[in-house]
Amino acid sequence: MSILIFTETENGKFKKSAFELASYGRAIADPLGVELMAVCFNIQDTSPLESYGVDRLIQISDPSLENFTAHQYAANMAEIAQTHDAKLVILSSSANAKYLAPLLAVSLSAGYASNVVGLPESIEPLRVKRSCFTNKAFNLSTLDNKVNIIGLSNNSYPVSENPKEMVVEQKKAILSETSFKVEKVEKASGQVSIADADIVVSGGRGLKGPENWHLIEDLASTLGAATACSKPVSDMGWRPHSEHVGQTGKPVASNLYIAIGVSGAIQHLAGINSSKVKVVINNDPEAPFFKAADYGVVGDAFEVVPELIKKLKAFKYNE
Amino acid sequence: MKILVCVSHVPDTTSKINFVDDDTAFDKNGVQFIINPNDEFGLTRAIWFQQKQGAEVTVITVGDPSCEPTLRKCLAIGADRAFRIDLSPTDGFQVAQQLSAHCKDENYDLIIAGRESIDYNGAMVPGMLSALLGYSFLTNCMALEIEGRSVKASREIDGGIESVSCDLPLVVGAQKGLVEEKDLIIPNMRGIMQARQKSLTVVPAVDSSIQSSISKFEKPAPKGAVKMVDANQIDQLIDLLHNEAKVI
Ligand SMILES: Cc1cc2nc3c(=O)[nH]c(=O)nc-3n(C[C@H](O)[C@H](O)[C@H](O)COP(=O)(O)OP(=O)(O)OC[C@H]3O[C@@H](n4cnc5c(N)ncnc54)[C@H](O)[C@@H]3O)c2cc1C
Numbered sequence: 301m302s303i304l305i306f307t308e309t310e311n312g313k314f315k316k317s318a319f320e321l322a323s324y325g326r327a328i329a330d331p332l333g334v335e336l337m338a339v340c341f342n343i344q345d346t347s348p349l350e351s352y353g354v355d356r357l358i359q360i361s362d363p364s365l366e367n368f369t370a371h372q373y374a375a376n377m378a379e380i381a382q383t384h385d386a387k388l389v390i391l392s393s394s395a396n397a398k399y400l401a402p403l404l405a406v407s408l409s410a411g412y413a414s415n416v417v418g419l420p421e422s423i424e425p426l427r428v429k430r431s432c433f434t435n436k437a438f439n440l441s442t443l444d445n446k447v448n449i450i451g452l453s454n455n456s457y458p459v460s461e462n463p464k465e466m467v468v469e470q471k472k473a474i475l476s477e478t479s480f481k482v483e484k485v486e487k488a489s490g491q492v493s494i495a496d497a498d499i500v501v502s503g504g505r506g507l508k509g510p511e512n513w514h515l516i517e518d519l520a521s522t523l524g525a526a527t528a529c530s531k532p533v534s535d536m537g538w539r540p541h542s543e544h545v546g547q548t549g550k551p552v553a554s555n556l557y558i559a560i561g562v563s564g565a566i567q568h569l570a571g572i573n574s575s576k577v578k579v580v581i582n583n584d585p586e587a588p589f590f591k592a593a594d595y596g597v598v599g600d601a602f603e604v605v606p607e608l609i610k611k612l613k614a615f616k617y618n619e
Numbered sequence: 620m621k622i623l624v625c626v627s628h629v630p631d632t633t634s635k636i637n638f639v640d641d642d643t644a645f646d647k648n649g650v651q652f653i654i655n656p657n658d659e660f661g662l663t664r665a666i667w668f669q670q671k672q673g674a675e676v677t678v679i680t681v682g683d684p685s686c687e688p689t690l691r692k693c694l695a696i697g698a699d700r701a702f703r704i705d706l707s708p709t710d711g712f713q714v715a716q717q718l719s720a721h722c723k724d725e726n727y728d729l730i731i732a733g734r735e736s737i738d739y740n741g742a743m744v745p746g747m748l749s750a751l752l753g754y755s756f757l758t759n760c761m762a763l764e765i766e767g768r769s770v771k772a773s774r775e776i777d778g779g780i781e782s783v784s785c786d787l788p789l790v791v792g793a794q795k796g797l798v799e800e801k802d803l804i805i806p807n808m809r810g811i812m813q814a815r816q817k818s819l820t821v822v823p824a825v826d827s828s829i830q831s832s833i834s835k836f837e838k839p840a841p842k843g844a845v846k847m848v849d850a851n852q853i854d855q856l857i858d859l860l861h862n863e864a865k866v867i
Contacts, residue, residue, distance in 0.1 A: 367781075370746075370756065395777050398735075399758050402746025405712070411830035412712070414741055432739050432836075436636040440835040479786040480755050483771075486780050493778030499866070523867065531800075541761075541796045542775060547632050547737055548656045548795060556866040567632045573839070577864045579856070580845075590845050595859055599850030607853050612867075615857050 302335040303328060304386035305354075306377060308394060309343050315496065317392035317454065319352045324457045325390050326353030327419055334387075339380055341365050341373065346468055353462035362473035367482040368396050374403035376474055381408055381447065388423070389449045394495055401451050411443035414451035426450075434547045434570040453574070454495060455553045494545065497526035499556040500575070502545060504530040504568075506561020506582065506601055510538040515605045516560065522612045528552065530562050546571035561601045564589025581605065620674040620765065620787075621725065622665045625718060625732035625744065626693055627655040628686040632737065638836040645738075645836070654689050657733025661793030663803055664763060665731055666697040672765070674729075675699050679721060681714045683707045687819065694814035695806035701817065706824035709832055711743030716827040718744070719751035727788065729765070734758050734792035742792070749790035757783060758792030 305325045307318035322338065329336040338354045340346065342361050349357060358380055365372060377400070381389055389404065391397040393415065405412035413428050417438065421427040425444035431453060432439050494500055501520040503513065513527075520527045527543060534544035545552050547570040557575035561582060562568060569592050572578070580593040583600050590596045597604055630636070631651040639646045654662070668674035678693040679702040680686050690701040702721065708714045722730065730749075735742035742758075749756035755770075761780060762773040770789055773782045775796065791797075806814070848856045860867045 370758075395759055395775065398742045399746065399756075399774075402711075402715075402743045403750045403756065405743070405830075406715075406747050406750035412743060413831060414743065427834075433630075433636045434737050434740060436838075437638070438837050438839070439833045440837075441831045441833050443831045445830050478755070479784075481784050482781055483784055484782040485776070486782075487776075487778050491778065495777040535800050542778075542780075544795070556860065556864070570632070577860070577866050579860070590847075592842065593845045594843075594864065595856060596845045596847045597850050597853070597856060598847065604850050604853065608856070611853050611857055615861070615867075 302337050302384045302386050303388045303390065304377075304381050304384065305336070305338045305390045306392075306397065306400070307338050307340045307349065308392060308396060309340065312343055313345070314340070314343065314348055316459070317394060318349065319459045320455075320457050321390050321392060321452060322349060322352035322354050323460045323462070324419070324452055326462050328388065328423065332423065337380075337384055337386065339377055350466045351461045351463050352459070353464050354466050355464055356467045356469060358469050358471050360471050360473050362475070364475060365473055367485060369480065369482060370396070370399040370403055371478065371480065372475060374400050374407060375476055377404050378407040379474060380471070387447060388426070389447070391449065391451050393451050393454045397451060401449055405449050408447050408449075409445070410447035410449050411445035412449040412451065413441050413443055415453050416450045417453050417456045419457075420450070431574065435551065435574045436570055453553060455555065456574075492524065492526040494526045494528055494543070494550050494552060497554050499523045499525035499558070500528050500545075500552050500554045501525045501558045501560070502528035502530070502562060502572070503533065503539075503560050504562030505532050512602070513539065515601065518609050519558070519605055519612075522609050522616070525558075530568055559589055560605060562589060563587050564592055620668060620672060620729060621727045622668060622674050622676050623722065623725070623727040623730045624658065624662045624665050624676060624678045624693070624698065625730065625748075626658040626662065626678055626680050626689060627733065627736040627738070628652050628680060628682055628689040629655045629736055629738045632656070636838070642836050643834065652685070652689060654692060655733045655736045657735060657794050659803055660795055660797045661731035661733060661791065662693055662696060662698065663798040664793065666804060667798070668765070669697065669699070677702065677725075677727075679704065679718065681706055681708050681717045690819055691814050692806060694817045694819070695810040696804045697810065699817065701819040703819065703821050704824055705821050709829045711739070711741040712747055712830045713827045714744050715747035715751055717824055718748050720825040721822065722748070722752055729787060730754065730790045731793050732790070734760070734794045745790050745792040752788070752790070754788045754790045755785045756790045757785070760791045760793055761796035763791060763797060
């Protein structure tokens with residue numbers, strides 16, 4: 301019996317979620333006394349994973365799996381899970397992981413719990429807490445199946461170091477015939493994505509127009525943050541859809557979320573309220589967002605934000 | 620081209636989320652239900668295929684009779700016919716099994732579902748359905764063009780966009796971008812009248828299994844009060860974020 305995690309990579313390196321999943325998997329494997337296994341695709345340097353408690357890493361390298369393809373990855377994961385009698389498979393909540401998990405669940409006849417927060421309350425049967433109603437609530441789910449899959453919410457489990465002797469095993473990819481082909485992947489280079497960001501800086505209609513977005517971008521680059529926006533801002537074409545956060549956009553679960561000129565409508569809050577610390581800058585002291593914030597500044601964004609950027613630069617310089 | 624759009628009947632986005640029966644059930648009292656927003660983007664795209672490429676559009680939901688107004692609304696928006704599979708589902712896998720049983724008899728070319736629902740946010744049904752049927756699958760779909768049997772589509776990925784090609788049959792997980800908010804079709808009087816004449820068939824559920832069940836709901840712990848910082852003392856904000864919250 302074993303526990304299996306799917307580690308994701310970006311530009312040939314492990315993503316932070318790989319270390320989160322390893323830390324999480326280790327915490328489950330230890331009391332059960334079972335092996336923690338990981339699968340990775342097309343990565344050269346596997347050593348960073350050694351620090352997080354993985355016992356065995358299955359490394360698949362194949363140029364035709366260069367681009368993530370959910371069904372091919374799922375087929376490889378399924379085979380490994382079966383060969384190694386994995387009772388629990390753990391994935392992140394990235395776009396790719398959420399794409400892959402339901403396919404893997406069907407091929408393993410496994411139960412799948414997405415949006416899991418925190419460690420399971422029990423393993424047999426599996427009892428987990430999951431967010432639902434777009435983070436407005438949680439539920440306690442019970443999964444009583446031979447194999448179960450956990451989709452761990454982003455940024456919901458802290459990374460903890462736990463160096464282990466990690467066995468690395470090469471495995472040949474299984475490739476199935478398919479008409480499905482990834483033609484092109486376009487990524488904004490050098491930008492942090494909302495899903496992976498520790499800090500997100502978000503702008504609303506209060507910024508008046510796209511020409512003022514340099515304020516958001518400057519603040520974000522000072523903090524190494526991703527940029528986001530409210531729904532009307534993307535609907536009006538001020539910013540791309542990919543930045544729309546909230547109930548009908550992307551969820552945000554960052555450590556720090558800074559909202560500037562965003563009123564804090566219920567649909568906006570629903571998507572961002574699993575962020576740990578929320579800062580609100582708004583010129584209306586009655587803006588509903590202040591009720592959901594940890595820190596608030598009542599003021600004009602066009603004065604407060606440049607000041608904040610200036611002070612942050614000085615702070616970083618002195619660090 | 621035969622298209623199936625799977626719709627979910629969900630609480631309106633402004634709903635107060637509360638629970639009853641010792642926190643074991645969602646409190647529907649006073650809650651308005653709507654078409655799940657991701658499904659509505661998908662439905663609109665399907666109607667365009669109907670208008671421009673002569674596709675036939677069927678809508679389906681797995682749910683109890685209270686879901687029927689949502690199906691009627693889909694018919695008023697322009698779907699040709701509707702099915703309701705008569706079951707209050709327990710989990711996403713159960714929904715996928717019910718849909719797959721219906722699809723096996725119908726041989727749809729294209730199945731569109733929302734990438735996730737806004738109530739349970741499971742993001743399970745479209746992928747599981749594709750796997751049960753052996754169809755190709757693309758989720759977070761931002762663009763979809765079909766000529767004959769060949770599909771060109773794109774998917775939103777973390778930090779970018781990916782273009783793909785494949786052949787029908789295909790299951791798609793829809794989201795905003797597939798059509799824009801302004802493209803959503805508001806039913807007019809004529810559509811509403813016509814919808815009354817269109818067929819809405821109730822079909823009994825098939826045997827299916829359950830993989831997960833919910834025993835309890837809870838709400839997030841109440842938040843502490845907000846700390847206000849004077850706009851003229853931004854240093855204090857940086858100090859709080861660094862020393863107290865420890866996030867910068
Ligand atoms: C079905 C549905 C789904 C939705 N989903 C989402 C979603 O996913 N995400 C989302 O964001 N919204 C969503 N909405 C929309 C939501 O209801 C709000 O309309 C939206 O969030 C408001 O955006 P905003 O805060 O940018 O704009 P506004 O509500 O117009 O707020 C602008 C704010 O800026 C402040 N402001 C103005 N000038 C300044 C200044 N100079 N300095 C500082 N502050 C200033 C104002 O005080 C105000 O609070 C949804 C709505 C519906 C009906």
